[in-house]
Amino acid sequence: MTITIAPNSAHPLTVSRLGYGTMRLTGPKIWGEPANRPEALAILKAAVAGGVNFLDTADYYGDDVTNRLIVEALHPYPADLVICTKVGATRRPDASWVPFNTPANLRTSIENNLRTLKQEQVQLVHLRLMGHGAVPLDEQLGAMFEMQKEGKIQHVGLSNVGPEELAAGLKMGEIATVENMYGYAQRTTLREAHGETRGGEEVLALCEQHGIPLVPFFSLIHGLPKAGDKLAALARERSVSEAQLNIAWLLHKSPLLLPIPGTSSLAHLRENLQAAEIQLSADDMARLG
Template sequence: MENSNNILTSTVAIGKNSSHPLIANRPGYGTMRLTGKDVWGEPENRPEALQILRRAIELGVNYLDTADYYGYGVTNRLIEEALYPYPSDLIIGTKIGAMRKDDKSWNVFSKPEQLRQSVENNLKELKLEQLSLVHFRVMPVGETSFEESLEAMFQLQNEGKILHVGLSNVSREQLQTGLKMGNIASVQNLYGYTQRTTLSGPMGGAGGEEILDLLEENEIPLIPYFSLQTSLNKTQEKIEQVAKKYELSIAQMNIVWLLHKSPWILPIPGTTSLAHLEENLNAAKTTLDKEDIEFLS
């Protein structure tokens, strides 16, 4: 299945400083919401979930975000069923470092042997011989040191199981450490117009604000998660005002803002609605006036 109706107009390079950079169209698509309630089990409407994945590709999306602990294994299996054999330009980015138990809890899974097991899970579920991009997801309380886990990631890369190594949920200090250890292709942190720093909870959430300048300096994409989260504060009032001007929802304007904020941001908005998918991708073509950009800043 190749793109037949590409409506996306901008790109970003993943792993630009490597010998095998990947070019992703902006925005991509995050698959987490395609699971059941609490990111657990099969989607309520499985046929529509498959249709969403296929339609995203038709409209030009070539970056999909997934993880073997979504569902768990659900989003990987949906991607495989909907899209295999994959388009030649499709980039599937996944995350490891966490796992789910039958009580739906989120747990650390960051020992070297556990990271290897997760990579093998993703390879099997996605029917791939090599994973294009794997983010090491740092949990609030780790079982091993950050350095030991990341070294295991680079070892898997050396074995050819991973093409590009990324990081997720990292602080500025951890990112600086990672850059000294090897080539970091991308970073996936919490970031959105109304949520830029940290998020509490079992999965934690380091923000993108404190590292964006470092990523831009090193030409590394920021792939924000939870970017559509909104909160009732004065910040939301500003984006709501601009959204009304362009006849967009607040969530859609957040996508537009992320695309304007930096050419190194790769938004991955997720949705369980085929109609919302098309609306989000069409909204991404919106060009903000200079005055509106300054107002939102």
């Protein structure tokens, strides 16, 4: 079960449809070193050994912890491994998240990812939108496409976008992928005190129209449903966990969904990988809604 990123480009990327998000390998609040470094390294190795060839990271995870873990565990990289990173944000010493999205900021982030990941070119990079438009999208995305022309970036994607931003981005150039929050129980924009996290449901139709893979993040964090609902009931019937069924639901929802469930537990990683084997019928999907 694979998916092709940028199939019409000169250098398409074909990956397994179940990836791995590295964010949870860091310490509390996505900051600092992992509580169990040997297990974190073992998770990365086990993911790749289990068929995962799409890793999601960012230099602001840690700060720069996940990139260094990837290098320690996997470099030199397997030929088919795709490492996807994100730019557009940075961290303060108090572990808070702030925009880092001027053209100069973005160039700094790309150079940092190239250095820490020991790569000559970033295969796929998501521009995460933050800061409520303080830096116009065309300036941010224009800088990304410029670095693509320079050979620093192979494919450009967008993250945390609504349909309007995605449509605007498509007018500027090829958008290879979109990375938004998406899971069975949380499909649309989540509005919190510190801002908005854009949902996948709102852009899925546009992604499908243009053949753009949608990479769901936070699929296991924001509200796996409470016991007694449709997902929990079907999970009990199938003798699988709700987390596993959530992943299976994403894989069956659209052929363009590329889930990246993250975990800091080797046991949970193995359970997540097993979710790719769960078959859901049309009746199952209709029942889940």
